[in-house]
Amino acid sequence: MSAHTPSPNTLAQLQASERQRFIHSHPRSLALAQQAQAHYLFGVPLHWMRDWPTPATLFVQRAQGATLTCADGLAHADFCLGDTGAMFGHSPPALAQALAEQAANGLTCMLPTAGAPAVGEQLARLFGLPLWQMTLSASDANRFVLRWARAITARPQVLVFDGCYHGAVDDTLVDMDPTSGATLPRPSILGQVHNHSAFTRVVPFNDLAALERALADGQVACLLAEPALTNFGLVPPDTGFWAAARQLCRQHGTLLVMDETHTVSTALGGYARAHDLAPDFLVVGKAVAGGLPCAVYGFSAEVAQRMVAAKEAAPEGHSGIGTTLSGNALTMAALHAALNHLHTAENYSHMLAQAQRLEAGLRQRIAQAQRPWTVTRLGARMELQFMPHTPRNAQDVRDHAQADMEALTHLYMLNRGVLLTPFHSMLLVSPATTPQDVDRLLAVFDELLASLATAERG
Numbered sequence: 001m002s003a004h005t006p007s008p009n010t011l012a013q014l015q016a017s018e019r020q021r022f023i024h025s026h027p028r029s030l031a032l033a034q035q036a037q038a039h040y041l042f043g044v045p046l047h048w049m050r051d052w053p054t055p056a057t058l059f060v061q062r063a064q065g066a067t068l069t070c071a072d073g074l075a076h077a078d079f080c081l082g083d084t085g086a087m088f089g090h091s092p093p094a095l096a097q098a099l100a101e102q103a104a105n106g107l108t109c110m111l112p113t114a115g116a117p118a119v120g121e122q123l124a125r126l127f128g129l130p131l132w133q134m135t136l137s138a139s140d141a142n143r144f145v146l147r148w149a150r151a152i153t154a155r156p157q158v159l160v161f162d163g164c165y166h167g168a169v170d171d172t173l174v175d176m177d178p179t180s181g182a183t184l185p186r187p188s189i190l191g192q193v194h195n196h197s198a199f200t201r202v203v204p205f206n207d208l209a210a211l212e213r214a215l216a217d218g219q220v221a222c223l224l225a226e227p228a229l230t231n232f233g234l235v236p237p238d239t240g241f242w243a244a245a246r247q248l249c250r251q252h253g254t255l256l257v258m259d260e261t262h263t264v265s266t267a268l269g270g271y272a273r274a275h276d277l278a279p280d281f282l283v284v285g286k287a288v289a290g291g292l293p294c295a296v297y298g299f300s301a302e303v304a305q306r307m308v309a310a311k312e313a314a315p316e317g318h319s320g321i322g323t324t325l326s327g328n329a330l331t332m333a334a335l336h337a338a339l340n341h342l343h344t345a346e347n348y349s350h351m352l353a354q355a356q357r358l359e360a361g362l363r364q365r366i367a368q369a370q371r372p373w374t375v376t377r378l379g380a381r382m383e384l385q386f387m388p389h390t391p392r393n394a395q396d397v398r399d400h401a402q403a404d405m406e407a408l409t410h411l412y413m414l415n416r417g418v419l420l421t422p423f424h425s426m427l428l429v430s431p432a433t434t435p436q437d438v439d440r441l442l443a444v445f446d447e448l449l450a451s452l453a454t455a456e457r458g
């Protein structure tokens, strides 16, 4: 029995054989990858699609429910689900039907469809905020909310947590100096010329004292936060953290913006609703319309009044908020169908039950194999973490990073028909995920543990 992290040698040896296995079993993907090199940067339509651990890009033939079939005809139990975009399963029938109907009746008009008022009512009922605007992506929604927050508070600063990701939103693509707490440029960001330390503050997650210090001078327009960090491993809030943080924001006149793009997996209506956080703004993207390019942001009646006043006080002209296709007819139809058929108590109860089974199965296997790893779960999403405890902040994750172990796990599982989210070891359960899908993942995890033990003995 081993009570340790596998050695670099063990991981390199297994990684090499998994790469060979992928190459042998995916001739069609390899050929497509070769062909795509000619006209796509890095051989893919979006360069992130090369962030999978495979030696060549995996091309998709079809995705339906929780199953993704690749170009070589191999079926995969999909626990990545388009990094949350397909959280309710690929192409749910009700959504496919609504899209087909709307597609024959206009795609975009720069006018609301007759169904728009009903969608507004559904959003208010589900998320608990009365007023809404649409965008094409969560990145857009976050960018626009920052603009509104600064406009209505007349404060220049925004505050985020270390390790945050809120999309392609310049103000938030910053890091924190671990010793001084100063805002630093994120070194990986391309073409960065603006100095965001002038207008963005960063504090560690779960640190109320640092939060209070950052808010104290009354210059912070909003705290933009996920209820739990989900893009730097999964880092849940300490018990009582949000109740206190909510109170601090109120006390200092700072708006609380909850980005629920990922944490909508927590429960029907998202984390903030389930925990009564009463945010001033709420953002949901990705899965909100079942995976169509659509995001929504909602706000309180009081905030709405201030938004109207700010817009009316501004001269005629560009607001810097909105894009031409936002609220288009096709995505409004998708949103309508998604709110009716996907965001349902029944779906969440299935997702949560299967997620619990998966978490318990992984934990039991980790304990039996005596590996210093853990699993952290938030509703239907969980993270297999190659560290001994659930992290409390981003620094904790950095201190325990096991990139090679993660890469091996991803490729090993993919080679045996199980997809994890490529960016970290996130697993998401959809309404279409079956008990057999969960069992399959657990069986492959057993195999991985056995392969590690064999390699270590040899």
Ligand code: PMP
Residues within 6 Å of the ligand: 137, 138, 139, 140, 142, 165, 166, 167, 168, 226, 231, 259, 260, 261, 262, 285, 286
């Ligand atoms: N907010 C959160 C919490 C996210 O995780 C992401 C993407 N991973 C975004 C916003 C941005 O979403 P999109 O890329 O669809 O704009």
